[in-house]
Amino acid sequence: MTNPATTDVVDLLPGLTHAVITITGPDRPGVSASAFRVLSSHDVQLLDVEQANFRGNLFLAAFVGIRADGLETLEQGLNETLSQYNQRVSIEVGEHVASSGQPRSTHVVVMLGNPVNAADVSAVGRTLANFDANIDRIRGISDYPVTGLELFCTIPNYTPGDGKAIREALAELTPRLGVDLAIEGAGLTRRAKRLVCFDCDSTLITGEVIEMLAAHAGKETEVAAVTERAMRGELDFEESLRERVKTLAGLDASVIDEVARDIELTPGARTTIRTLKKMGYRTAVVSGGFVQVLEDLAEDLQLDYVRANTLEIVDGKLTGNVVGKIVDRAAKAEFLKEFAQDSGLTMQQTVAVGDGANDIDMLSAAGLGVAFNAKPALKQIADTSVNTPFLDSVLYILGVPRSEIDDSDFKDGTYRKVPLH
Known part of the structure; x- marks a missing residue:
């Protein structure tokens, strides 16, 4: 037919x-x-x-x-x-x-770089041509803080296996060109995304909450020693977290407020959340950190869902224990499914953004998994990777032009363009 x-x-x-x-x-x-x-x-x-x-x-x-x-x-x-x-x-x-009829693009390739030059576009075009993909049209999607292009293309007789092969071919270009490349299905599937779930540490914020707590408590050496053991494979995530939390035993609970005040959002995070909220998206953060540290941030950003570990506090002091089940790799994926169900969405309508191996299950479960300045293990399973330091790159992958973001911010008085140099 x-x-x-x-x-x-x-x-x-x-x-x-x-x-x-x-x-x-x-x-x-x-x-x-x-x-x-x-x-x-x-x-x-x-x-x-x-x-x-x-x-x-x-x-x-x-x-x-x-x-x-x-x-x-x-x-x-x-x-x-x-x-x-x-x-x-x-x-x-x-x-x-x-x-020939009017072309109906089957896929969109997003190019993000600083800069994106003619040689980059040529290389991507040649790679797509190797899969008989025809570029139907190109449009600029961003000029700040990175240059972004959308290439709408038609891939004839497309199969899921083709998608994996094309994604791998584009991924091989990224380190050579210094340009991030993402490919997604075009049409309703892309526009139907309605929930974005972020990891917290080194994704939504620039630091690691447990390390910030340790620094305020003068426990950096102890926490670093546990982290090193975990990196050698001697501890899994839960064991590592519990060991690091033990080093905080006896600290005054006021350290939580001190760390919360020192949290720095990843560049572009506030713009990203604000824009998603304007567009009717649900937003969430799932963290292996601690809910007491994130509560004020979540309220400030008006996030719809927040899940993180809970530090035990007795008589105003940290006990060195975590209350309840640890938010680990599997739990993150389960929380994403819970958020989707609560929002009346399918998993295909969800987006997950993270940076570490602890996010693998969550990104795998999402309709679109975005590895943000991520570890190699996460990049291997992600649908796309972003290697720029700006979280609003996620908006460009979703097809939101910078011009529309800026116009909206200007109208409601939130527009702010920070010099990059």
Whole structure:
């Protein structure tokens, strides 16, 4: 069966032939109105239209039905009318212009870099061509704090195995080009995302909460020793966390407030959360850190869900114990599923963002898993990786242009552009 999305559904009227009219020139008010007035006067059947303005340059294309014997007078009328606007008119006639139909992109490749240059686009184009993928259109999506491009492409006869192969091929380009590359399915699946869940340490915030607590308590050496044992594989995550928390026994609980005040958000985090909330997304943070430290931050950002470990406090002192079940790798994935169910969403509508091996299950369970400045083990299973220090890169992967983010922030008085150098 032919895919209806790839065929033209408007029937050509009897006696007409297909044609594509293109009009290019400087963008000015009145060009479109004048062009369509001429088409109307020549009884042209309008089948499809596309218009774009690129930095003051107009491109207007119309797929139409015309009478072959009226082509010359139509072209003359367009040229006479539009010459006052310095427009160039071209008409291509014949059934060949209708044979391909309007492209319906199957995938979107997002390029993020500082900068993205012509050689980078060429390399990505060659890689896509190796999979018979055709680039249908390209648009700029960001000029700050990184340059971002979206490449809408069509991959014929696509299979899930192709997706893995293309993703791996693009991943091999990333270190060579110094550009982050993400590929997603186009269409409703991409736009249906409605919940974004973030890891906390080194993702939503710049530091590690347990290390910040240790630093305030003068326990850095003890905590570092436990961390080293965990890195050697002598301890799993739960054992490592409990051992590190033990070093905090006897500390005054006021250290929690001190650390909470010192937390620094990852650049772009506040913009990311604010923008997602405006768009109707649910937002969440799941952390192997501690809920007492994150409560104020979660309230400030108006996060919908927060899950983290709970430090035991008795008589105003930390006991060195954690209350309840540890938020580990498996628990993070379960919490994501809980949030989706509570929000009435499918897992395909969720996004998870993290940086460490502890986030593997969560990113694997999400509809879109984003590895943010991540460890190699997480990058291997993630749908896409971001290696820039700016968390708002996640918005570009979701297809949100920087211009729309800035326009919205300007209207509500939250716009702020921080110099990068």
